[in-house]
């Protein structure tokens with residue numbers, strides 16, 4: 146019986162993957178968007194009869210925060226995205242999921258989820274951060290370090306929502322920083338997962354084991370699309386984080402971190418993986434597959450390592466100043482998308498993070514072979530930020 150369920154989850158995940166282009170929201174053309182745009186896309190789906198919308202509070206700057214619910218089942222599942230305002234990948238995926246429910250209402254995945262589960266979804270918990278594309282909220286506070294102090298209205302709303310519905314499971318959706326790799330493999334992490342601990346000792350109890358089983362199913366679903374690009378997120382206990390606290394309070398919580406994929410600056414492929422992975426995992430929960438799962442695949446995932454840069458210049462000559470000799474070096478550069486409050490446009494900046502031997506590192510967006518070329522020492526300043534289109538002028 147169990148093998149049948151496993152193969153059903155696998156087959157349906159593949160079907161969702163193949164169907165994706167037919168239901169994804171085409172209007173989303175960039176991963177930089179504001180709450181007003183998100184609300185317009187949801188409104189255009191015309192699915193308010195299927196997916197209930199409730200205002201559950203206001204952000205620090207007074208933007209409404211909404212909870213969307215779907216399904217008539219008895220198992221409550223809380224899903225939130227973009228508590229960090231510049232981490233929008235999963236928000237796009239959640240909107241695609243709304244679109245899937247709306248366009249494929251008769252599909253067996255939709256039917257099982259609708260019958261067995263009650264989804265409670267907060268896409269974009271931090272609309273102020275999304276407005277300015279910053280990690281923190283408008284009070285400059287990282288909401289995911291506010292689970293105990295509850296200084297932020299967004300943190301309070303999240304806590305109240307958990308207490309109101311007492312969900313059996315929660316999905317905490319993020320984007321991780323650029324440049325993470327799967328262990329020492331030189332392969333980019335596309336998705337990193339964790340069942341966060343609830344104490345320093347990383348003790349397992351029933352709640353956390355249930356979360357690990359869900360993470361195990363999610364990782365196995367991902368494995369058929371991106372083998373060897375899945376990692377385990379750092380599972381050090383963080384007493385101020387929501388996932389760790391929800392785990393402590395009895396809601397089996399998994400953290401999903403969207404990583405990177407080569408030549409995917411808007412992270413649309415990662416968005417697709419999130420959409421398919423979350424839908425198929427919810428289906429697996431609905432049919433009881435996660436209960437019978439073990440945790441072995443999740444337990445054996447390699448940890449995330451930070452062995453990538455957005456851009457790497459290789460084999461360049463550098464004489465850092467007139468008192469030192471010329472040496473051959475690599476240069477690791479990361480890109481930063483910053484919102485310019487004056488011009489109200491996003492600027493792509495670059496930052497030199499490291500100079501030296503980067504043979505064990507991979508580049509995510511750009512690789513420059515600078516053999517025989519010399520770097521301009523005036524331009525090579527660690528941590529200095531400059532427009533990304535000036536990278537070619539780093540040479541003499």
Ligand SMILES: [Zn+2]
Pocket residue numbers: 229232319320
């Ligand atoms: Zn985050």
